[in-house]
Amino acid sequence: MLLLAPMEGLLDHSLRDILTRVGGIDRCVSEFIRVTDQLLPPRVYTRIVPELLHGSRTPSGVPVRPQLLGSDPACMAENAARLAELGAFGVDLNFGCPAKTVNRHRGGAVLLDEPELLHDIVAAVRRSVPAGFAVSAKMRLGYADDARAVECACALAEGGAQELVVHARTRAQGYRPPAHWARIADIRRALSDTVLIANGEIWTAEDAERCRQTTGCESLMLGRGMIRDPGLALAIRAAQAGATHADAAPEAVDWPSVRLLLLEFWRQISWRVAPRHRAGRLKQWLSSLRGRYPEARAAFERLRLVQDPALIEAWLFEETRATTTLS
Template sequence: MEGLLDHGLRDILTRVGGVDRCVSEFIRITDQLLPARSFTRVVPELLRGSRTRAGVPVRPQLLGSDPVCMAENAARLAELAPAGIDLNFGCPAKTVNRHRGGAVLLGEPELVHAIVAAVRRAVPADVPVSAKMRLGVDDEARLLDCAHAIDTAGAGELAVHARTKAHGYRPPAYWESVARVRQAVRLPVIANGDIWSVDDAARCRQVTGCGALMLGRGMVRRPGLALAIAAQGVRAAEPAASYGDAAVAALPWRRVVPLLADFWRDVCTRVERRHRAGRLKQWLNYLRVAYPEAQQAFDALRLVNDPEAIGAWLLSIEELPALVRRAPESENVQ
């Protein structure tokens, strides 16, 4: 999720709870041995024990097509004591695929095997190596070939996005195909794709047989989604008021507002001034699917690009939850 779910948003989302592990945006490997700063720039959590401030492990992800270069860079990355190393065979972006990276490699299971095996040999045994793949390039003809290639090469986990490269992100996600992979390999399989709600998570687990789920855009839309999924079967979820949404009930808007404010403060410390407003609007654009209040916020800021004006507006809405909490006490005093 390059350009969206970076370390700043990881830090915010993992505070909410329910997340066991994160995978970073991909780090592109070409023909060079990258310096340590190239890894810590994308995954600054490496400087904090490879964990977010909330203590959630972060696994850096590498993307490339040369087994030797991938192995050498994985070895360099391993020196920084990552929580693991993930390999990207799932990115459907045309620019990435044109340069032989991501999902396009699923047409070459032998190369996929060589990359995973080279990385596994290059890093210490105590550094987990995992991979993410799609169902194929244009179809599923080589789905199981690629899954077996990753399995036999020594990966410890496999996340499967339930679409081909050609599908992009268009619905539906083909969870039945993830079940085929799970039944065909020995390593644990993690299901990914179109998990937008607690109900989706339950159906995905039922169809795929996978206990572990990977959340992407669903978590950005509903920051309480992982928390609500984790609570499923442990305790009854609270009613979701008028929204009918367990993830929103787990994290109502009044609790999202401080996260938005913290996200904005972080953006202002590290993003160029001219791009700051866009980053906040990008997240609000996702949030408005689940929160009516986010739609109102998006509308209010649609034409605003001045960081000071946005900061003042956020400060005003950040104070609202506190006022709401104080209201009953004030009424009792009267």
């Protein structure tokens, strides 16, 4: 199973739509929905996860699981029950966000110093939703260090989490390589009956295989690797079947095809993003694509100082016509 990671400020429903169109992803997890001290109205959920209005699936049919972030067991439970009422494809609980603002308000990775609270949150959520409603959680290896990684994972599983995604770094380690996959293997040995999903530093199909071999996890969550290379999930599946990345789906990974994805992404953000922010959103993704496509590096340099949406749009249509003609 290959999951698309939640990435606050980047991987929203528009990019979920685009990336799941390419293929290879089995399920998505949404950006976190912040829960503090009240039951949120349905419009908050559907603003962040509009897929809830369409069977909790992207337009290409891939399920989306909303993610909650908070520290109050009763309030988290109440909001999870609301998600069940809205027809969500389960609920995911965030215990991995490293953002300072979030952590200062007792959310995300800072809770990894309180395994008992982790257990209580998951247990309260589990009690509040129907028996068949999936409850999963995402964690890092710890906050300042990974000394309590296994203890935290066990607390989540004992609380009732059916699946557990482990990002193989502590909050203190941020996103600096390497990912410490061997620590996920320690959790795997302690939780043989829980679905464990490995996350962190999976950029290629070769990385995916090494991660599986090291962690003992068949399932993986892909984040920055999918943003950089929209064909990564297909490449991983092809490698398992003995094919190369190009053999898997050349139309999904070559630059002309990525240009069409960029154009569709631009169309979507133009419908809902204020003009002054549109160029930034497109360049944010284009910047990530530079790691995989030389053409993206050239495009980013050309557009780096451009803020006018009309100029961005003219460039997109001009280049798309050019690449379509050449192909």
